[in-house]
Structure formats: structure tokens, C-alpha cells
Amino acid sequence: MNISLYGISVWILPIIIAITFHEAAHAYVALRFGDDTALKLGRVSFNPIRHIDPFGTILLPGMLLLSGSPFLFGYAKPVPVNFRGLQPLRTGMIMVALAGPATNIALALAAALAFHILPLVPADGAPWVARNLLNAFSFNILLAVFNMLPIPPLDGSRILVGLLPGVLARPFARLEPYGMLILIGILILLPLAGSQFGLNLDFVSRLLRATTDSLQQLLLLLTGNA
Incomplete structure (x- = not known):
């Protein structure tokens, strides 16, 4: 139980900060481009309470961690x-x-740069701070890479809609209401079906791992940690 409690203590801040800043950034930029929908709903804020989803922000990570x-x-x-x-x-x-x-990505860079100030942290608290920074670094990169996948309703799909010509963008945008089903199909059902035939169809996880590993190495190099 102590290990689990320690694990929770070094993950809760990185997850909440990463998710809160992610959503607040969407809201702020939407306002800058003329849409005040998020402002009216109080989402142009770095207050975590305004962005937390009880299941997605707390229960899901907690269950995966435990x-x-x-x-x-x-x-x-x-x-x-x-x-x-x-x-x-x-x-x-x-x-x-x-x-x-x-x-x-900016938060991951900040965490990587903060590795350099660990010698200034009191010895008793240094391991806990180091683990928080490491988790913030890895989780923010994973969150960024995952959201850039061009699969509705992820951010990458909306970027793709903005780049595609109208004749392709419109039908692709219509897939968004079915996005969660598409994600479940690609991330869970397809790999399960492939395993029944001895095939590894978990290509999205492989892509995520390869991309996140490469990006981590790049950011560590840029911040003098490699």
C-alpha cells in the first residue's frame, strides 16, 4: 500500500497540471481567434476544478496506476x-x-530543464521531486503525441480537417461524433482481433512508443540531459 500511495503522490500533480494546461490552452487560443464559448463556461482558466473529468482525470489514471x-x-x-x-x-x-x-511539449521542456536544479533541493525531498519531474516529462510527451494522432476526436484530426481541401475535410469532420467508437476499435478491438489469428495489429501503440521515445531523446538532448 505504501508503494501505491507513493506512486499516486508522484503522478497526481503531473497528470492534473498536464491535462489542465492542455485544456486551458485550447480555451485561450479559441478566445484569441474569436470564439468566446469556453470563456462563457469558465474554461479559460488554469483552475483544475474547471477542467477535471472525474473518470478521465482521476479514476482512469488511478486504476491504471494501481x-x-x-x-x-x-x-x-x-x-x-x-x-x-x-x-x-x-x-x-x-x-x-x-x-x-x-x-x-512546453511543459515537458520545462520539466527537463528543471532536472538541472535538483542539486538545490534538500536531500530528503530530492527523490520525490525528481520522480514528479520525470513523470511530468514523460506524461506530457505521451499526451501531446497521442492527441496528435489524426483520429477523431483527437486534436490531430482537427488539424487535418483544417489542412484538407473542403471536399475531403467535410466527410472526415463528420466522423467526429463516432470518434470514441473509432478509438476503441483501433486501440482495443483491432489488437484483440489480431491476437486471435496470431497477428500483432497494435500498430498505434507501436507508433506511440516509437514517437514518444524519439521525442524524449530529442528534448533531453536539447536541454542538456542526454
Whole structure:
């Protein structure tokens, strides 16, 4: 139980900060491009309470952590955006979608840079602070990479809609209401079906691991930690 409590204590801050800043960035950039929907709902805020989803932010990561899962993930309440209110529409859509992952990369950079001040932390607290920084570094990169997948309703799909010509963007955008089913199919059902035939169809997880590993190495190199 002590190990579990320690594990929770070094994950809770990185997860809450990563998710809160991700959603707040979406809300702030939407406001900058003319849509005040999130502002009216109080989502242009760094107050975690305004963004926390009880299941996605607390229960899901907690269950994964306590079960010893090698893959830790979570999410917050999506920021509502009226894309028709964005000016210009396509640029606004891309920038709003990009804001969340870009903020997570910035947080990962900040965590990596903070590794250099660990010698200044009292010896008793240094291991706990180091673990928080390491978890913040890895979780923010994972959150950014995962959200950049071009699968509805992730940020990458909205960036793709903003880049595609209208004849392709419109039918792709219509997939968003079915996004959660698509994600479950690709992330869970497809790998399970493949395993029945001796096939490894978990290509998304492989892509995530390869991309996050490469990005981690790059950021560690840029911040003098490699």
C-alpha cells in the first residue's frame, strides 16, 4: 500500500497540471481567434476544478496506476469550441487544436530543464521531486503525441480537417461524433482481433512508443540531459 500511495503522490500533480494546461490552452487560443464559448463556461482558466473529468482525470489514471499498467493515461472535459466563430476559420481550427499538444511539449521542456536544479533541493525531498519531474516529462510527451494522432476526436484530426481541401475535410469532420467508437476499435478491438489469428495489429501503440521515445531523446538532448 505504501508503494501505491507513493506512486499516486508522484503522478497526481503531473497528470492534473498536464491535462489542465492542455485544456486551458485550447480555451485561450479559441478566445484569441474569436470564439468566446469556453470563456462563457469558465474554461479559460488554469483552475483544475474547471477542467477535471472525474473518470478521465482521476479514476482512469488511478486504476491504471494501481493495476501496474505499463501505460498510464487520462483526459479532462473537452473544451467546447464553436468552430464557426473562429476567424479565420481554418487557421483558427488548426491553432486551437495545436495549442493543447504544444503546451504539453512546453511543459515537458520545462520539466527537463528543471532536472538541472535538483542539486538545490534538500536531500530528503530530492527523490520525490525528481520522480514528479520525470513523470511530468514523460506524461506530457505521451499526451501531446497521442492527441496528435489524426483520429477523431483527437486534436490531430482537427488539424487535418483544417489542412484538407473542403471536399475531403467535410466527410472526415463528420466522423467526429463516432470518434470514441473509432478509438476503441483501433486501440482495443483491432489488437484483440489480431491476437486471435496470431497477428500483432497494435500498430498505434507501436507508433506511440516509437514517437514518444524519439521525442524524449530529442528534448533531453536539447536541454542538456542526454
